[in-house]
Structures are given as structure tokens and as C-alpha cells.
Amino acid sequence: MPTAPGNTYNDGGLRFGTQSVSIDTGGTTTGGTYTPEMQDYILEAFSLTRGTNWAESADENGVPNKQHGRITIPTGDATLQLENETTKSPAVFAEFIAEDISGNSVTLIVSQVGETTGNEAAAKVTISLRKKINTTVSAKKPAAKKEV
């Protein structure tokens, strides 16, 4: 995937391979300090797609004469594999870091969480994701985990 200086992407989408991720399931706030409750998941391969929004204007005859397009934030759906049926699903608005197929770290926001389905072998939940914009190095990552 081609990248422009500053690690911004200039093509239509982002592809991710199946990977292990850790996401906050909704922690607790004590004395004004938020402590996340992290949970490990397997994030199945998925893609984020980037579209465009267009504004149009027309002349007095209703014929379009101007248009202006803006790139939208990359979004997509993904499936998380849970350890078992009792494993908590991630919290909406939780942020986590995933690695795209080029090896770049991308901060994602959980925007929707579906219902968990499972059996004695495994459990899964479908989530919707948005790429976080204006990221510095602020994504939450469990401090106890070591990088591999």
C-alpha cells in the first residue's frame, strides 16, 4: 500500500490480516482515574474502506454546475473471536491498535458491537470500526503486554 510522507494513506482502503488484539471492555473510574479492563481477542482479517462525500450545486435550470468532494474517514466491519461465550465484548468507543498488512500501526475506534454468537468451540462478535484521525501516540495499549 503506498504511503505518503507523514504516514497518511493516499489510496482507497486499509487491509488487515488476522491478528491478536487487546481492547478495553469498559473499565472503572476511581477518584477521577479511569482504569480500563482489557480483554484479548483474535481480530479476523478485514478491510477499512474510504469513500467520499460530495456536495453539489446546480444552476437555475437544475443542471449541476459545481461539485466538491471530501474524503471520508475509513470505516469497516470486522469479526472478533472471543475466548468463549462468557468473554466480555469490547466497549463502544474503545480504541486499540492494529497492524495493517504493511506493518503500520493503525489506531481504530470501536463504533458498533453486535451480539455474541458461539458454542462450546468458540464465540464471535461482529464489530464496526473507524480509523482514528489526528492520532499522535495516544492509543491505549495494555502496559503489561510486551511487543513482539
Add this chain to the structure above:
Amino acid sequence: MELDKIPGLKEAVTEAEGREEELREFAFSGLSEIICGLEVEQLRIPHLRTLLFAKSPFILGGILTAESAAAFLWIVSRDYRQGDGAARDAFVMGIGMQKQDWIAGIREYLNRAFTDAPGGGKPDGKSPIVCMSAVFIHRIAAAYGWTQPQIDAMPVAALYQSMRLISLDENPRATFINRLSDKTRWQKLKEWKIANGW
């Protein structure tokens, strides 16, 4: 981290996927199943109906006995004839296995038949409004135009695969459990984490 980077995980998952593929193709093969060396039919809806009427603990849950195992094997056997007590007695006399072998064999047979059965969600407290046969017939007849006899003739392992595709047509975001490969993926990840002090 990318799971493919975990040593041995990709190979183990590929092997499990191969086994799933075999099971899925077998469902459409028309071949007989084997339970502890005994040739039986692949599980179909009429078998499930009969097992339900016979209150089989293998279907309804409960204590598994030698008698319930023998009844199960008789119902799925190629010799089964409804109401033929003499044939049933001859069949039971003829199968010379130990109870534990029967039970383990039947469990494996059922696991194979239900490989692609849908996963359950959280119990919603509502009672079922129709039986399982009605669900199969409604969904598959609507999608493929099959009749009840045609649906009854198909192994449930094949019907569950069709149901998956129908669900996917209805909802491209539908989620499915692959009992062998999904389980293997978690197991290998856990083993690796333990071995590496995560």
C-alpha cells in the same frame, strides 16, 4: 500481532480447515457413516425426529446408558424399520461393543453432523415457537424451492451448510463458527502466550 507469525499456528489451522473441508464434502457424498465399525446412515431430520420421539438422551440430554446407545444406533442404522421389534432385537444382539465405545462413537458422530450448526446467542427467555424441522423446511424451501421429502433426504450436515449460505445472503455481516479451525486458532495463541510469558 499477526497470528501467522506464531510458529506452528498457521499449519495447525490449515490442518483443521482441511478436516472441516473433508467433513463438509462428506455430507454431500451420499456415503455411509461409521460408528465404532458399524455402518450407519448420515444423520438426517427423520432420524432426529425419531430420536426425539424415543426421548434419546443423546439428543435431549440426560444419562447415557447402553440401552439408549443401542436405540440410537438402531435408529440411524441401515437396517432400521419403524415398529419392527424383531429386527430391532436382532440388531441389538448383533452389535458387540462396549457401552463406552458406543457412547464415544455416537458423540463423535453427532459432533460431525453438527459441525456447522449455528452458534447460540444469549438465552432470551422466550420459548421456541416451532420445531427444528419447521425451521429447516421453512428456510431451505423458501431459498431453494425444495420439498419436505427432498429436505428430509439430505444429511443435516449438508443442510446446515446451506443454512449458512442462506444466512449470508440475508446478512453479509453474519458470523459463523468454524468449530475446528477457530478452536485451534485460540488454542495455539494461548499456548504461545503461555510459553512466551504473556
